[in-house]
Amino acid sequence: MRVPVEWLKEYVDFDESTEEIAELLTMAGLEVGEISLERFGFENSYVCEVVACERHPARDEFFVLKVAADGMERIVLTNLRAYSPGEILPIAFEGYTFPDGSKLEPMKFGGVESNAKIMSEWDIEYSDNREVVLPLPETAKPGDRVPDALGMTLEVLVFELRANRGDCLCVLGVATELAAVLNRPLKKNVFDVSFEEKKRDVEFTVDIRDADLCSRYTGRLLQNIVITESTPLMKRRLTACGMRPINCIVDVTNYVMLEVGQPLHAFDLDTLENREIIVRRAAEGESIVTIDGADRALSTEMLVIADSSRPVAVAGVMGGLQTEITDATKNMLLESAFFNPRSIRRTASALDMRSEASMRFEKTIPLDDVAAASNYATWLIWKNGWGAPLSGMIDSFPAPKNPVSISVSGDKIRSLTSPDLTDDVIADALNRLNFSVKLEGGEISATAPSRRSDISIWQDLAEEAARIFGYERITSELPTVKIRRAVMMPNLYANRRLRELLFRANLSEAITFSFTRMEDLSKIWPENTPAAVPIRNPLTEDQTHLRPSIIPNMLNVVAHNRRNIGDAPIQLFELGRIFFNPSQPSEKDSLVIAVSGRSLRTPTESDYPLPQSCFYTLKGVVEQFLEGAADQKIEFKPVSVPAFHPHRCAEIIFGGHSVGVMGEIHPEVCSRFEIRDVVALAEIDPEHIKTLLDATPRYSRISRHPALQRDLSIIVDRDVPAETITDIIRRKGEDLLESARVFDVFTGAPIDGGKKSVSFSLIFRHPDRTLTDALVAPIIENVIEAIKIEVGGSLRDS
Amino acid sequence: MDQELTKLLEDAAAAFKAARNNQELQDAKAAYLGKKGRIGEQMARLKELPSNRRGSFGDSVNKVKTQLEEVFASRKAELDRIKLEEKIRAQKLDVTLPGLRFPVGRVHPLTRVWNEAVEIFMAMGFDVVEGPEIETEWYNFEALNLDADHPARDEQDSFYITGDTLLRTQTSPVQIRTMERVGKPPVQVIAPGRTFRRDAPDASHSPVFHQIEGLMVDKGITMGNLKAVLEEFNREMFGKDVRSRFRPDFFPFTEPSVEIAISCFICGAKGCPACKRTGWIEILGAGMMHPQVLRNGGFNPDEVSGFAFGIGIDRLALLKYGIDDIRLLYENDLRFLNQF
Numbered sequence A: 001m002r003v004p005v006e007w008l009k010e011y012v013d014f015d016e017s018t019e020e021i022a023e024l025l026t027m028a029g030l031e032v033g034e035i036s037l038e039r040f041g042f043e044n045s046y047v048c049e050v051v052a053c054e055r056h057p058a059r060d061e062f063f064v065l066k067v068a069a070d071g072m073e074r075i076v077l078t079n080l081r082a083y084s085p086g087e088i089l090p091i092a093f094e095g096y097t098f099p100d101g102s103k104l105e106p107m108k109f110g111g112v113e114s115n116a117k118i119m120s121e122w123d124i125e126y127s128d129n130r131e132v133v134l135p136l137p138e139t140a141k142p143g144d145r146v147p148d149a150l151g152m153t154l155e156v157l158v159f160e161l162r163a164n165r166g167d168c169l170c171v172l173g174v175a176t177e178l179a180a181v182l183n184r185p186l187k188k189n190v191f192d193v194s195f196e197e198k199k200r201d202v203e204f205t206v207d208i209r210d211a212d213l214c215s216r217y218t219g220r221l222l223q224n225i226v227i228t229e230s231t232p233l234m235k236r237r238l239t240a241c242g243m244r245p246i247n248c249i250v251d252v253t254n255y256v257m258l259e260v261g262q263p264l265h266a267f268d269l270d271t272l273e274n275r276e277i278i279v280r281r282a283a284e285g286e287s288i289v290t291i292d293g294a295d296r297a298l299s300t301e302m303l304v305i306a307d308s309s310r311p312v313a314v315a316g317v318m319g320g321l322q323t324e325i326t327d328a329t330k331n332m333l334l335e336s337a338f339f340n341p342r343s344i345r346r347t348a349s350a351l352d353m354r355s356e357a358s359m360r361f362e363k364t365i366p367l368d369d370v371a372a373a374s375n376y377a378t379w380l381i382w383k384n385g386w387g388a389p390l391s392g393m394i395d396s397f398p399a400p401k402n403p404v405s406i407s408v409s410g411d412k413i414r415s416l417t418s419p420d421l422t423d424d425v426i427a428d429a430l431n432r433l434n435f436s437v438k439l440e441g442g443e444i445s446a447t448a449p450s451r452r453s454d455i456s457i458w459q460d461l462a463e464e465a466a467r468i469f470g471y472e473r474i475t476s477e478l479p480t481v482k483i484r485r486a487v488m489m490p491n492l493y494a495n496r497r498l499r500e501l502l503f504r505a506n507l508s509e510a511i512t513f514s515f516t517r518m519e520d521l522s523k524i525w526p527e528n529t530p531a532a533v534p535i536r537n538p539l540t541e542d543q544t545h546l547r548p549s550i551i552p553n554m555l556n557v558v559a560h561n562r563r564n565i566g567d568a569p570i571q572l573f574e575l576g577r578i579f580f581n582p583s584q585p586s587e588k589d590s591l592v593i594a595v596s597g598r599s600l601r602t603p604t605e606s607d608y609p610l611p612q613s614c615f616y617t618l619k620g621v622v623e624q625f626l627e628g629a630a631d632q633k634i635e636f637k638p639v640s641v642p643a644f645h646p647h648r649c650a651e652i653i654f655g656g657h658s659v660g661v662m663g664e665i666h667p668e669v670c671s672r673f674e675i676r677d678v679v680a681l682a683e684i685d686p687e688h689i690k691t692l693l694d695a696t697p698r699y700s701r702i703s704r705h706p707a708l709q710r711d712l713s714i715i716v717d718r719d720v721p722a723e724t725i726t727d728i729i730r731r732k733g734e735d736l737l738e739s740a741r742v743f744d745v746f747t748g749a750p751i752d753g754g755k756k757s758v759s760f761s762l763i764f765r766h767p768d769r770t771l772t773d774a775l776v777a778p779i780i781e782n783v784i785e786a787i788k789i790e791v792g793g794s795l796r797d798s
Numbered sequence B: 001m002d003q004e005l006t007k008l009l010e011d012a013a014a015a016f017k018a019a020r021n022n023q024e025l026q027d028a029k030a031a032y033l034g035k036k037g038r039i040g041e042q043m044a045r046l047k048e049l050p051s052n053r054r055g056s057f058g059d060s061v062n063k064v065k066t067q068l069e070e071v072f073a074s075r076k077a078e079l080d081r082i083k084l085e086e087k088i089r090a091q092k093l094d095v096t097l098p099g100l101r102f103p104v105g106r107v108h109p110l111t112r113v114w115n116e117a118v119e120i121f122m123a124m125g126f127d128v129v130e131g132p133e134i135e136t137e138w139y140n141f142e143a144l145n146l147d148a149d150h151p152a153r154d155e156q157d158s159f160y161i162t163g164d165t166l167l168r169t170q171t172s173p174v175q176i177r178t179m180e181r182v183g184k185p186p187v188q189v190i191a192p193g194r195t196f197r198r199d200a201p202d203a204s205h206s207p208v209f210h211q212i213e214g215l216m217v218d219k220g221i222t223m224g225n226l227k228a229v230l231e232e233f234n235r236e237m238f239g240k241d242v243r244s245r246f247r248p249d250f251f252p253f254t255e256p257s258v259e260i261a262i263s264c265f266i267c268g269a270k271g272c273p274a275c276k277r278t279g280w281i282e283i284l285g286a287g288m289m290h291p292q293v294l295r296n297g298g299f300n301p302d303e304v305s306g307f308a309f310g311i312g313i314d315r316l317a318l319l320k321y322g323i324d325d326i327r328l329l330y331e332n333d334l335r336f337l338n339q340f
């Protein structure tokens, strides 16, 4: 919303700079987003100094002037008179737009080229005289822009108003606030007008059929309408406020709306059938051609202004084309009304027609000023000779509203705000805002001015008092409370702990949107695509559903990074919510870990670089993460799960519970995401893990006696899982076996084609004494024997 | 000592010293000190000698043997040292090859500020709670005085799921849920979480973003309290010298409502692009809880009052780390993530 400063000055005296005014209003809650300077075009016109003047070589009556401003030089031809160097002139430069829309272009005259022109009064629409040089004030200096020099630049406060202050969508509302902030009186009562009325000899009726949507409707008839341009002042201010001048009548309606906030509408009276106005809901199947030429179908919830046969306007939103003011209009009806804000909001949004009028109606205009605003507009038309008002304004006001009076104790206001707001401070603030205030024994009774429809409860008074007093002046004071320990909800705490563990497992965190699309899901799961909760009104085609899994987003993140960082390692996790059960949408946390790219391990220089397995890196990461979470058995069972490599996939079992799957993503899926590298991914349901977190550790005794290490290489069929052999070793290793771990797997010559060699490192230790070979040797024999019997394995090199 | 013994000592010492490796040294040792070696032969000579000379000869042989063992040991040590030196020489590494690195787990900037904010508020006694991301219109709008026709609903274009469920547009529904759950004052919580608005993404808008809701309800909670708590937060979050500015605003669920800005910590409030040359950066919205909202949460506004506030976590992250585009937070480019 835009308010020219000069307009405000009609209401409030101030010498403060515009910046100061903007700051004061902003700190009182009317935010000034910007101070804009309006020059109304007149671009490319500068105050110039004459540098040289010579007679035209070919045409005696012309002079060739060289003029300059701020280092810019131009050549001007004139037949007015000779000028002396140092004289000051308003000059239009190339590209200047004249009132008729034409633009100044360089021209050649008698062999002399000119590229500028001395400006006349007509050039700035100051008068019709094209011969008189536009007079400049004495303060004009070379280099000034002509509109600035003429004081034709308007400073405009551009407000970013909040939804509750419908009363401030006009000059009067802002001026009222400014007067309160500055503690100065309002200079003028804009509604204090009087004009001559001709006796109304025509019948005219207004019938409000749907009073729930129209609290008040006034109609004023005017005769002898003269359609012309409005005044320069009106046009200037309309333009400064972002509205286009049209003709004197339309301009008056807009001007009054901008000044006092009341949207008005002018009908050509002679186009209204039966000289009557009916305010009603649209009938089934009705439509209207609005002034923008669009044919609009109306629904029965929409309020229309109708004559006896058809709608003539969408109430409060836009007028009809057939009844609008035209150059031929002789008689008019001026409408000023109050329409239900909700109804206007719904209608405007259903028709997708937000207008200056609807924007004001939907934020609630001042009900009591409906007739006064109409009179003000009538006065403007009458005063300018654009029409003659007829007596007897029709004012249909079915349900006048009582003023809002609120009583509250000063103590109560202070208990919500601050002890700083004494009774006197409160009363003074409310007085300045035109409340009528009574202060008696600590009880404050205040009646809100009728323009302030946002005031309804005592807390509103507290806010008014606080903002006029100044939020900045309210003393800060930490609350006094009983000491209690702040706690975090278990699930939030668990998520925080899981994140810490994931960071410790060398994973970085990814955070993606909660959305996905079916196409991505079916890229991963072409069959049995999981059901996803659809969004009824998605923003884009790739965000049509809520994600039932984090995997698609994670694959997109991997693909993005592969495009950008080459084959550098990717180790990421995302812990976030997933959504399922479209018929009864629910949400829960999910965890996805992704590993991709090469990582390097180099025991000696000659092995450098050695690619490391993606799968086992992920597995290590998952193990580290789970080990950190709780002291529970971690198992991996081969499984075949859609989207994963059928032979490189495992179910993750933690403390006997299946908590997820991990494995390499199926190469087909990767290629659908345009990922050429191997990606290993784990999808984990964190709920069970959360229940195990933060068990208090129990110390188990460390033996002080030396360990005995034995390495065994076992040759066995390739299909035998290493874990099976490890289990045999653990079982047969009895109490003395401290740990058994695979450290190498070897295939190829000299090992038989269908076999592999798996090397284990066994550590034996006795809690109370030093072990000897003699004690361990029979155990190892038992182990080898069991491996032979159970999985057909044999000791390598034996 | 007889000449033969002297010669043996010299020969053996020379042989030991000539050994170039352990094997040669062991061979030499066997030749002289072994059972059938030269020293052994001398010992055999002992029996042939007259008994009166046996004693002194035996002493001499033993002396030679001891001396030889010393020579052997020193040569062995020498060879061991040479061998180790060779081994070490062979282990030479090109120290300029890149170090072996595991990717370090990086904390996402959103998580970083989230945790930081949570810690600041917990230190001031705020519990930390959460609520669902799929909300009902009641909790998300109506209970907060935002009925369907409220003009402020325009600013919160929502993603709808089913009839009256939607993705929450703010963390404020947790206000009502918390009051219902706690049941009686005092209530002092923050609720960080994910929020959604149907905004086309640009440098400062994202359809998915994060907020922290804050709430304190008790007898006699004032605007002065609100100011003090949030001033404290701003100083902890952005630095001791940061000043807070409070000015009127409008939210349907608070009355009075407050907009809070901090003095620009980038330019020291002198004016820079980050603060749009104003010296101030708007950082959060707050206010005293509207009586109807307290009632909707089951509290009596005649007995208790409260303040509430909402902070954009994404915005905090952008400001704090100088990130110029919110979309970077959700792109998860490792070149970005690795900076935190």
Ligand SMILES: [Zn+2]
Residues within 6 Å of the ligand: B264, B265, B266, B267, B268, B269, B270, B271, B272, B273, B274, B275, B276, B277, B279, B280
């Ligand atoms: Zn700055």
